[in-house]
Amino acid sequence: MCNMTGSRIGIALGYRDSGGWVTEGWWNLSAKGCETLLKGALAARYYYVFAVDYDRGGEWSGRSLMCTRDREFTIRGVEDCLARGYDRNGFFEVDTGEQKSWTIQLTDPGRAAP
Structure with a gap:
């Protein structure tokens, strides 16, 4: 995951493994920084991302509803x-x-990644 913005951001990931749906977070990425979030070969084709901009507010989000919490988490299941x-x-x-x-490169809204 690469943060191509000038802000610090927090990342949460969702994916399906052998036990079902899992969401994990938070990874904190500094401005213009990259970090490997999942070690080793990817196990799924589809991954889901939710990210928040700590400095300027705002978020990168979508339509797939999944569970999160304010502090570090690993949550099994996306229901209730x-x-x-x-x-x-x-x-x-994200279709890999x-x-x-x-x-994945997160950019400022309305700006293309370089």
Whole structure:
């Protein structure tokens, strides 16, 4: 994951493994920084991302509703987030095309990645 913005951001990931849906967070990326979030070969084709801009506000989100919380988390399942005491956020889908590695670049809204 690469943060191509001038702000610090927080990243949450969602994916499906052998036990079902999992969401994990938070990875903190500095401005213009990159970090490997998942070690080794990717195990799924589709991953889901929700990110927040700590410095300027705003978020990168989508339509896939998954569970999060304010502090570090690993949450099994995407159902009944609020009833289970979690927050619920919309994640955007990333199709890796079954590649074994993938890099996502988050850019400022309305600006293309260099």
